[in-house]
Amino acid sequence: MNCRDINQAIVEGSASPLPPEAEEHLRTCARCRELVAALKLRAPADVPSPMVLREIEKGLVANLRPVRPIAPKRYIFVSMMAIFAVTAVLGLSRIGAFAIAAMTPLQMGAIFGALAISAGLLAYSLVNQMVPGSRYRVPLGRVPLVIMILLMVSVAVLFPFQEERSFWFSAWVCIRGGTPVAAFAAVPLWLVLRRGAILSPIMTGAATGLLAGLAGTTALEIHCPNLDAWHILASHLGVAVAAPWSVFLWGGSGNRKLILRP
Amino acid sequence: MRENREVGRACAELDRWMERYQQADPEAPAVLVSALSPALLRFFRSQSATPGQAEDLLQDTWLRIHRVRHTYRPGEPVLPWIYALARRVRVDGYLRGRRIDSHETAMEVLPKRTAEGEPQHALPVFEVLVAALPEARREVITMLKVGGPSLEEVARTTSSTAGALKQKAHRGYDRLRKLLRSYVAAVGGGQ
Numbered sequence: 001m002n003c004r005d006i007n008q009a010i011v012e013g014s015a016s017p018l019p020p021e022a023e024e025h026l027r028t029c030a031r032c033r034e035l036v037a038a039l040k041l042r043a044p045a046d047v048p049s050p051m052v053l054r055e056i057e058k059g060l061v062a063n064l065r066p067v068r069p070i071a072p073k074r075y076i077f078v079s080m081m082a083i084f085a086v087t088a089v090l091g092l093s094r095i096g097a098f099a100i101a102a103m104t105p106l107q108m109g110a111i112f113g114a115l116a117i118s119a120g121l122l123a124y125s126l127v128n129q130m131v132p133g134s135r136y137r138v139p140l141g142r143v144p145l146v147i148m149i150l151l152m153v154s155v156a157v158l159f160p161f162q163e164e165r166s167f168w169f170s171a172w173v174c175i176r177g178g179t180p181v182a183a184f185a186a187v188p189l190w191l192v193l194r195r196g197a198i199l200s201p202i203m204t205g206a207a208t209g210l211l212a213g214l215a216g217t218t219a220l221e222i223h224c225p226n227l228d229a230w231h232i233l234a235s236h237l238g239v240a241v242a243a244p245w246s247v248f249l250w251g252g253s254g255n256r257k258l259i260l261r262p
Numbered sequence: 263m264r265e266n267r268e269v270g271r272a273c274a275e276l277d278r279w280m281e282r283y284q285q286a287d288p289e290a291p292a293v294l295v296s297a298l299s300p301a302l303l304r305f306f307r308s309q310s311a312t313p314g315q316a317e318d319l320l321q322d323t324w325l326r327i328h329r330v331r332h333t334y335r336p337g338e339p340v341l342p343w344i345y346a347l348a349r350r351v352r353v354d355g356y357l358r359g360r361r362i363d364s365h366e367t368a369m370e371v372l373p374k375r376t377a378e379g380e381p382q383h384a385l386p387v388f389e390v391l392v393a394a395l396p397e398a399r400r401e402v403i404t405m406l407k408v409g410g411p412s413l414e415e416v417a418r419t420t421s422s423t424a425g426a427l428k429q430k431a432h433r434g435y436d437r438l439r440k441l442l443r444s445y446v447a448a449v450g451g452g453q
Contacts, residue, residue: 003439004432011406011413011431034442035435038391039407048299052317056299056324060291067284067332131333132350133342133418140421197330199350200421 001025006032010039070195073127080123083188084215091181091219102225107158114154115218118147122211126189129204130196140203144210144244151217151237159229171235174220178239182209182216186243206244213243280340284331295324302348308389308404309352309397323351341411342418349401349419392434394441399434402427 001009001021006029009022018026018036026033070076100108125143128134138146164170189208198204216239224236276297283290302323306316326347334343388407392400405416417424 003436007432007435008428010435011428031439031443034446035439038438038442039388048303048317048320052321053295053299056321057292057295060295060324060328061288063328064286064288064291066286069284069336070333072335129421131335131338131343132330132346133338133344133415134421135414135418136421136423139423139426197326197333197347199346 003029003032006036010036070131076127076130076192076195077123079192080126080189080211081119083185083192084119084123084211084218087181087185087188087212087215088218088222091178091184091216092222095177095219095223097222098225099222099227102227107227110158111154111221112218114151115214115221118151119211119214119218121147122207122214126193126204126207126211129198129200129207130193132197132199140200144206147210148237148241151240152233155229155232155237159227159232161230162228164226164228164231167230167234170226171231171238174224174226174231174235175238175242177223178216178220178236179242180216181219182213182239182243185215186212209244209246210240213240216240216243277337277340280331280334280343281336284334284336298344299324302344305345305348305404306352308392309401315355319348319351319355322355323348326351339411339415339418342415345405345411345415345419346421391438391441395434395437399430399437402430403434403438406431 001024003025006018006022006025009018026036103111121143125138125140128136129140186208189212193204193208217236220236220239221232224231226232276294279290279293279297283294299320303316303320306319307313323344327344330347334340392403392407395403402416402420405411405419406413411419413424413427417427420427
């Protein structure tokens, strides 16, 4: 056993005695011996004053009434995916579907698959963020980053890079078409999120913004027949990128307000 | 360590009390408050809060627990749920400017013990020891040691994965070894 194994034993067995092999290592390693000994020492325990505890209990009992536990994860997940799909379709009904005829079946399957997987990952992450202490398979902050990389790589692989004369004009037209869809999706998503306890407003806001933005991106992918990869990256994915930033900034200002609140 | 094991066992029962709390059982608040408050207070104290601040944070935590008790899912472990809320309360307390910036920065040397009547050990007590760590590592090590939750539960509390958490804890313990060495050398040299 080495020092790293001792770390492992402490981390995994913090609530139980160290294994016998560890004791052997401790006899020869002064650094580990000091660490284990120091971890056993504890300052006299602070106990909350009985008055404070009574006050807390009184406050809780005074406002006690039955509550219905939050809906199961799958219901919330389905409702978020439904919001995503319905707003994309509603947006599409306004701007029209012209890209289907322009794309090959492979392009269609791959890009809509990537968008659906991204939306699913974000919805799953949001479902977990609504309940404190949920289990995370990917660290919270990495989900939006992983999704953006996945989408950018998909676009770069699936669509050709071309030169376009009116690049900025056509990009602006698409951004103008996709942004209202994203804004429209954000409202019902926010209403669903309100049922939970959001502990990280900025992270949750960014994930919500990205999911809403992806609804706009999906609508644009079905609408816009321009298959230039630069155009899709700048305008279609631009809608998805801009939405979380606006919520991120809004979340930041929300936190500043929190500081000012007495 | 034996104390932690007992806390762990008691937590299984706390899950059931939490469900009763959601159903407005008038006995549930008293049971939960008396069972969880000491560990929560220790958690806040280990995060450099003064006794007064720790009691304020404790009260804020229970208020928040009460407000969002519907978000606890019956059948899930209650400890990560509680600690995640406590952690947020602590962050909010910090944001309100109640805490001093220097508490949040890593120290290069262990702080000297100043409390009178504190037992004289050759090594610093756990709370003094972890105070020298950067905030993220201190939080992980404190929760693993003080609160009684398992590695998986601490991962849930901190919105992280067990793997990422293990890495943080390993780095924290490595740093503690270095700090302890310098502490022992300083104490040895001073005597």
